[in-house]
Amino acid sequence: MIGLIIKNNLCLAAFSELLAAFETEAYQADHTYDALITTDSCDCSAFGDTPIITVGLSLKGEFSHIDTPVHPNNLAHQIQSVLTRIKNRATFENADFLFRSTDRSLLVKKTNNLILLTEKENDLLTALAAAYPNSLDKETLLQQVWNYKPDTETHTLESHIYTLRQKIGVAADSLIQSTPTGYVLITDPLPD
Numbered sequence: 001m002i003g004l005i006i007k008n009n010l011c012l013a014a015f016s017e018l019l020a021a022f023e024t025e026a027y028q029a030d031h032t033y034d035a036l037i038t039t040d041s042c043d044c045s046a047f048g049d050t051p052i053i054t055v056g057l058s059l060k061g062e063f064s065h066i067d068t069p070v071h072p073n074n075l076a077h078q079i080q081s082v083l084t085r086i087k088n089r090a091t092f093e094n095a096d097f098l099f100r101s102t103d104r105s106l107l108v109k110k111t112n113n114l115i116l117l118t119e120k121e122n123d124l125l126t127a128l129a130a131a132y133p134n135s136l137d138k139e140t141l142l143q144q145v146w147n148y149k150p151d152t153e154t155h156t157l158e159s160h161i162y163t164l165r166q167k168i169g170v171a172a173d174s175l176i177q178s179t180p181t182g183y184v185l186i187t188d189p190l191p192d
Helices: 009-018 072-087 119-131 138-146 156-168 170-174
Strands: 002-005 024-026 035-038 052-055 064-066 091-093 097-100 105-108 113-116 176-178 182-185
Touching: 002 009, 009 024, 009 072, 035 072, 052 072, 064 072, 091 119, 119 138, 119 156, 119 182, 138 156, 138 182, 156 170, 156 176, 170 176
Parallel strands: 002 024, 002 035, 035 052, 052 064
Antiparallel strands: 091 097, 097 105, 105 113, 176 182
């Protein structure tokens, strides 16, 4: 169920009609929602882990933002895309890290340091978490994360892995490892 946080009744009716293919209702505080869609300013922290899709405004704590103006057909398509991402959101945890794709964060447990991830870093870790415990080859990662065509020559993946490892610091090898063909997330920390 998607909750709509829209104060203007005319706008709420338009959204309800536009999103008729989805199960929606006007937001009610005592209900639980898979996601919220809003065109109004609100305190995102009040909704806990519920993903928030903002339309036409940008809020701190949002899950996804859709710029306006947008064609109604495109809006429904974009919302479906976001809902698919929500359904496939990833969480990965090992002894050293907790990765949550919903808020694009990686918690380093030993130091309690929260690393905020870029969209592509988040997408990269999400793809690896979805494949866990298997590794993903470079071609598959390039296609899933950057939508590159097969056999594209680029160092984009390696650059992003390098930058991510720099952000994480000395414990990076306790999260992501290179394989002969690609990369894999690991569950157990490496021995000291």
